[in-house]
Amino acid sequence: MDVLIMVGQLILGLTILVGLHELGHMLAAKWFGMRVEKYAIGFPPKIFSKKIGETEYMLGMIPLGGFVKITGMVDESLDTEKLQEEPQPWEFRAKPAWQRLIVMMGGIIVNIITGIVIYVVLTYNYGESYLPASEARYGIIPNEIGQEIGFQTGDRIVAVNGKELEKFEDVYSMDMLLGRDAYYTVDRNGQRVDIQVPVDLMDRVADNKDRMFFVQPRIPFKVGEVQKNSAADKAGLESGDFIKSVNGESVSFFHEFQQALQKNAGKAVAMTVERNGNPVELNVNVSEEGTIGFYQEPLLQYATRDFSLGESIPKGTNQAFGVITANLKGFGKIFRGEVSAQKSLSGPIGIAQIFGDTFNWYKFWNITAMLSMVLAFMNFLPIPALDGGHVVFLTYEMISGRKPSDNFLENAQKVGMVILLGLMAFAIFNDVLKFF
Template identity: 65%
Template sequence: MEILVMAGQLILGLSILVGLHELGHLLAAKAFGMRVEQYFIGFPPKVWSIRRGGTEYGLGAVPLGGFVKISGMIDESLDTEQMKAEPQPWEFRAKPAWQRLIVMLGGIIVNIITGIIIFVAITYKNGDTFLSVNDAKYGIVAHELAQQIGLRTGDKIVAINGKPFNNFNDVLSSDVLLGNNSTYTVNRAGEQVVVELPNDLVDKFSDKKSAPKFIEPIMPFEVGELMKGMSAEKSGMKPGDRILSVNNQPTQYFHEVQQIINANKGKAVAINVQRANQVKTLNVAVSPEGTIGFYPKSLLKLTTVNFTLGESLVRGTERAFSVIFDNIKGFGKIFRGEVSASKALSGPIGIAQNLFGGIWVWDRFWFVTGLLSMALAFMNALPIPALDGGHSVLLLYEMVSGRKPSDRFLEAAQRVGMVILLGLMAFAIFNDVFKAFY
């Protein structure tokens, strides 16, 4: 069922974004009097279509994409027959270069506008809920990856890159993970210690074995939701229980419970819980994976800040464009060899698994869709033949030099671009499958 939910979210999200992207091309082309022959969401074979105003609108059977076919334009269809005839007034090639450039940028512009609208709406609706540094007063849990760079459980991070901060989430922000020579300043038993982060730290986050194991706040907790049919529920554990000890070892924080349970995989443990004014002892079987089947409910105080519409416009726009800036930083790390491309790049399978997840949560769906909208705009702006950015570079050359590239050159560039894109797509899908099983 989780696979269906992940696939459904991915298909819906990409269909919305691709549909809007291609709509940007269509509207710009029609505004300049160009004939748009086809507008499709999805790739052939055709599932359904209808013709309106000289344009065929339809749905393709392969949902991860779409296209607009504009008369007189060499595109991914590589239909060059019409290019042999004299240019007609309604064709793409007959229009001024500046109009053709706007048509090519239409999809990117619409994706950017879509991403901004989504992030502004999310910011206005939900505000910002976070754990402040002052409320993360018990320090951090340093997992193996954190310990490797010099952090210790109980450290309190008081500055990032030498600057104080308020939001605990900032310790894992893109400025830290995608930046260079980042540092944490920690309070360790009253002493100030500077911990340097390696520039390839984000590469280790791409490893599925260590990605979730870095740092988290030390968390007092009570038992939250129980998993149906798991041993915690069978033992009589209830939401709201406070775990006092496991196998007579006192526990106050969630990571302490995790450590003891993980050390008793496949065994039974005695858990003392406080329920109202009573203390009960429960015998709970630990799974071979080291779980008993409950979600912790944090007792750390969270801070919520709400924003006016004007503030949401500013913050939402900043959040949207931060996706593009983060992509630029990420590509920079790949080119410098600090991040492995095989770990950093994901295809549709990786996006569905790592971003959407197996539970349909509308807030998360729209957040990921907004993120993908900005990422799609960035990727399409890359100067690769067959992408909007590649077409735009050639049009800018024409505008500056006054010389239009020949149709033969444009056809060759389109073929090369298609080979590059198909190769990247094949690499991303193979990489997703490899990471899922190895």
């Protein structure tokens, strides 16, 4: 069932984005009087099709792309039979270069607009929830990667790249993960210490099960909901209790409490709690997994900020183009050899895992918006068979006044298809390899 939810979200998200992308091409082509033979979401075998006017609308069984077939255009179908004839007024090749350029940019433009609109709507409807840096005053806990970078337990992060930290989430920003010469400034026992971000940080977090959360704030806590008939319930633990020690070992933060339980997994422990200002002694049986059966209530106050529509538009737009900036930085690191393409790139399996095995509307649309911007970026790459490849040839034609021959375009399309199929095979194989 979990796998079905992941796959279902992937298919729904891709169907929306591919459908809108190809719609951008089709509407631009029809606007300029070009004949659109087919509009397809997904690849054959065919699930459904219906012809309306001159255009066949098709839904394919393989939901990993789509296409628009425009008469007189050398595309991925490599159908060049009609190109031997004189161009007709309704054909792609008969139109001015500037019109053909707009048609090829149509899908990219629609994906960018889609990403911006989704981010704006999410910002307006949900606002922003974040942990103020002032609430992380108890310092941080670094995991193994955080320790390798140079963080120590109890460090308080006060600045990123010399700018005062306002939201703790900025510790994980793409500027820090993908930037060059990035650094953190921490307060360590009253002394300010700069911690340089290694150029391969993205590689390191990709290898770690905790992903990018290489440091987390230390969290003071109290007991929240106690599960019925759990070891905590049977021992008399109550919601609102403050746990002070386990087997005489003081625990001020939740991670310390978890560590104490792990050390005593499968054993009974003596626990001191504070209840209504008074100490209470309890004996609790710890499970083999190192749990006793209650939910913590963090004592850190998260802040929420609401945005007006006027505020949401620039914020959502910046968030959308931030995805493209992050992709540019990521590719730059790959080309410079600072990060591994194998660890950084994901195919459909990896994308499905990003969606996750539970459905949440906010998360779904947030990921869909990100993918819309990624799709726009990837399609703009100057690779034949992608929109960006067509844009390069059309720009050359507009500047030089000479159109590349149909034979050249056909061969370029074949080369592009080989490159794309190779990249897709690499991404899928890479996804499978990550399971081992």
